[in-house]
Amino acid sequence: MVTLASRSRSVRRTANKPKLVNGAPAPNPVVRALKGIVLLICCAAVAIPFIGVISTSLADQDQITKAGGYVLWPSHPSFDAYAAIFRGGAVTRATLVSIGITLVGSLLSMAVVALLAYSLSRPGSFGHRPLLMLVLITMLFNAGMIPNYLLIKQLGLIDSWWALILPPVVSAFQVIIVRAFFMEVPREIIDAARIDGAGELQILTRIMLPLSKAVLAVVGLFQAVAYWSAFFNALLYINDPDKWPLSLVLRTYVVDNTAIGTDLPGEVVPPQQSLQMAILVVSLVPICLVYPFLQKHFAKGVVVGAVKG
Amino acid sequence: MANSALTRRRFLTLTGGAAAAVAGSGLLAACGTSTTPTTGGAGSVTFPEYAPATLVKPDLPATADGVMAGFYEYPANLATAFTSKPGEGLGNVTVLTNMFNPVPPSAGSNAYWQEVNNRLGATLDITMTPSADYLSKLSTIIAGGQLPDLTLISSKLAHRADVLTRMCADLSEFVSGSAVKDYPFLANIPRDAWLPTAYGGGIYGVPIPRGIAGTIFFSRNDLIRARSLNNAPASYAEFVTLAEGLTDAKANRWAFGGIKRVIVFVGTMLGVPNTWKAEGGKFVSEFETEQRKEAVARTAELYKKGLFHPDSLGGKLQVRDLFGNGTIALHGDGYAAWDTMAAAYKAAEIGAMPAPKAEGGGIAQHPAGAAAFAITAVKKGDKARIKQLLKICDWLAAPLGTTEYMFRKFGIEGTHYTMQNGKPVLTDKGKVEVKLPLEYVIDAPPVLGPGDKARVDAQRAYQEKVVPTMLRSPADGLYSATAVDKAGEMSKIIDAAELDIVSGRKPAAYWDEAVAAWKKAGGDAARAEYEKAVSS
Incomplete structure (x- = not known):
């Protein structure tokens, strides 16, 4: 029988009991406010530079001069810097070149890395230890600029887009990630496939690759970013500016365009900072567009590769 | 062939x-x-x-x-x-x-x-x-x-x-x-x-x-006139007075932005040689002269007086823009910058300030540019x-x-x-x-x-x-492999020492130590190569 006194105790107990949110005690409002402020500062630390980049790309010389370099909010937005970049079609053409190189390079890289990683992941395969050492050693030593140039020259690849695609097609780091992933695939699955009469190529294409979408997405994204951003190989191997990728064309604006004005009437040169920031925006857009679609695989693939060694 | x-x-x-x-x-x-x-x-x-x-x-x-x-x-x-x-x-x-x-x-x-x-x-x-x-x-x-x-x-x-x-x-x-x-x-x-x-x-x-003409020390003549100051100082003392008059920390206005150009300008007043000095076939580096050491020490004094922009030591200032908006009133730059700055900063009245001799008595000999x-x-x-x-x-x-x-x-x-x-x-x-x-x-x-x-x-x-009185370097027309190959390493020693002394992290006497390191890093070898080139 429930008495009034016992009911009253029960109510008091309920009143003292902390409020639960998702099964956990709700935090103190002060702590919540502090956490909010800290998170806000963290967000601002990330967002403000981005806002600064976009704002400066839209600012004119007067605003940049008044601000002493970089503008946080443009009072009179101007697209002169973007117009200057896209004038003449060089940037548009270079964008298409970069897209082509990135697509072909990334796909080729995924194929080659998968093949190499698979062969190195099979313990009984011929000479896989020395081959693995050869791959690993490239992480420690680089042939150097001039030997690489001579090799490309002797292969007759000067002024060819293959000079940009082939040298970075195999990345030792990515071979290690994919190899580690392949080695974690249960041996029983491979044995079952072999009993069913599958050869090595069938095991790779029918069993391993379908199981490895996440890690291949990581390889693809890493390589795509690398191909998209690379300018140095193009600088050395491509003489024809019509074949330059976007990264090299944009570099001519970022690094060298030192003009801050002109004495010629009619020629308004956007300020250097605006040009530089507009270029940052232009070069970031494609990667920002692709990243959300690959993010899920990317996070998963990196974690998988990281914990299975 | x-x-x-x-x-x-x-x-x-x-x-x-x-x-x-x-x-x-x-x-x-x-x-x-x-x-x-x-x-x-x-x-x-x-x-x-x-x-x-x-x-x-x-x-x-x-x-x-x-x-x-x-x-x-x-x-x-x-x-x-x-x-x-x-x-x-x-x-x-x-x-x-x-x-x-x-x-x-x-x-x-x-x-x-x-x-x-x-x-x-x-x-x-x-x-x-x-x-x-x-x-x-x-x-x-x-x-x-x-x-x-x-x-x-x-x-x-x-x-x-x-x-x-x-x-x-x-x-x-x-x-x-x-x-x-x-x-x-x-x-x-x-x-x-x-x-x-x-x-x-x-x-x-x-x-x-x-x-x-090389590097010119540009001045914001409009700012100088607004403060009724003298835009043509006749001695080092008058130059310091001008810099002090142009500085107003509360209003975010400073005389100088970059450290290096001020050292060179003060050095010009003191008679520092242009890179090298040649006497009887023997080469002496500008860094080995007392005047260069003195130029760094005097710049440190100017820094101590608070005449430099607070971020000067970082070397990342957008000095031209700060000069254009009046935050900085005196700025050393290449002669070609005169036109480009005048076009970009239309409100600014830009002038050029010849370096006077430190003790007065006319214009100093300026180092010729490349x-x-x-x-x-x-x-x-x-x-x-x-x-x-x-x-x-x-x-x-x-x-x-x-x-x-x-x-x-x-x-x-x-x-x-x-x-x-x-x-x-x-x-x-x-x-x-x-x-x-x-x-x-x-x-x-x-x-x-x-x-x-x-x-x-x-x-x-x-x-x-x-x-007409520009000081040409005796090393012009001579080639020293060491001076080219070791340029980065050698200049890093000097630049770091200048920053250390000007910022007050090291005393002025530290300059001798830095110059000894510079000589060891290639200064002595470069000197020998220049002397050999002259005698050949």
Whole structure:
């Protein structure tokens, strides 16, 4: 029988009991406010530079001069810097070149890395230890600029887009990630496939690759970013500016365009900072567009590769 | 021709230093040793006779001691300097140079480039490289063993003397003394600019000339006048008074921005030599002089007084913009910045301040700037081809007032530019196409203007005050392999010491320690090489 006194105790107990949110005690409002402020500062630390980049790309010389370099909010937005970049079609053409190189390079890289990683992941395969050492050693030593140039020259690849695609097609780091992933695939699955009469190529294409979408997405994204951003190989191997990728064309604006004005009437040169920031925006857009679609695989693939060694 | 043949070992020798410089690897440098002279020498070279061009009369003629010619307007009646095509019959002419502009469309889709080829009578095949990366490109091209017909040789190229004397043509017989008269616009390039072309007793390039006015200490005359201060201090004490009067920390106004330029300016007042001082064949570095040490110490005092922008030590200030918006009132920059800053910061009244002698008594001797941006070397080959390549260089050096100059700089009238109020205005097509970096192959000597008359007059007045007594470096025209190869390491020691002393982290006496380290890092070796070059 429930008495009034016992009911009253029960109510008091309920009143003292902390409020639960998702099964956990709700935090103190002060702590919540502090956490909010800290998170806000963290967000601002990330967002403000981005806002600064976009704002400066839209600012004119007067605003940049008044601000002493970089503008946080443009009072009179101007697209002169973007117009200057896209004038003449060089940037548009270079964008298409970069897209082509990135697509072909990334796909080729995924194929080659998968093949190499698979062969190195099979313990009984011929000479896989020395081959693995050869791959690993490239992480420690680089042939150097001039030997690489001579090799490309002797292969007759000067002024060819293959000079940009082939040298970075195999990345030792990515071979290690994919190899580690392949080695974690249960041996029983491979044995079952072999009993069913599958050869090595069938095991790779029918069993391993379908199981490895996440890690291949990581390889693809890493390589795509690398191909998209690379300018140095193009600088050395491509003489024809019509074949330059976007990264090299944009570099001519970022690094060298030192003009801050002109004495010629009619020629308004956007300020250097605006040009530089507009270029940052232009070069970031494609990667920002692709990243959300690959993010899920990317996070998963990196974690998988990281914990299975 | 035997010298031009490159074995594998020879190539590693030649390119090792450059590769080390640009790729941070010393491995290649260890593969061979240089056998050609490591020092160049101007002593035994007969430089081209200077013969100022007379086709066009400037408003303010150039002077023999290096004051630049001045133009108030673009000449109305252009002179045609070439009646025939200078490169007729040459066919393809390959060129490697750097650029500071965004890349132009290639020849196939560039009407300006096609017209350049048409007027030259040859096909210019130009490989353009962003200037920041030029040294890497140049090193690989040298390693490949096939230089283009015309190659821009950077002053930072390691083993430069070796590369030039083995792979490039000695132009002495074509341009020495009066022979240069065959190329009247190359003869229009002052002697100062030719000094860095001399190696091993020969002339191995054509210079891209620059004015020797060098660095100017710019002042915001409007701010100085608003505070009723003196914009022409007659001594160090008056200079300090001016800087103090211009500084108002509460209003975010400071006298100075960059540390290095102030040290150099104070050093000029104190009589610091221009890089080196030569006495009886013995070289003394500017860093070894008491005046240079004193300049750093005095700059530290200025810093202590709070006359520098608070972020000066970081070296990342946008100093030009801060000068333009009045945050900084005094700013050292190249002479060409006068026009660009005046165009960008229209509200600012920009003046130039000559350095007075520290104790008063007139204007100090200013250090001369580099008289050449770089040199362009010609590939070894038969004499007839070299002569015609020099004709192309001559065409590229045709000065302001010639049709060749106007075409080079602005393209075809009506297509790439139109004349408005006596000035060329680029069309949209011109803005895109006329970006071919011809001025970094060869160019005419720079001039003041054409532009605002008051500014041209002010620039001229400054140069007339300063240039006649300019202090030239005794190392000009000499080549020290160590000074080039170890430049980064050596300057890092000095720059760090200057910052440490000016910021107060180290006492002024620390300078001696830094100079000892600099000597050990290459200063003594460079001195020995210069002394050897002078005596040879």
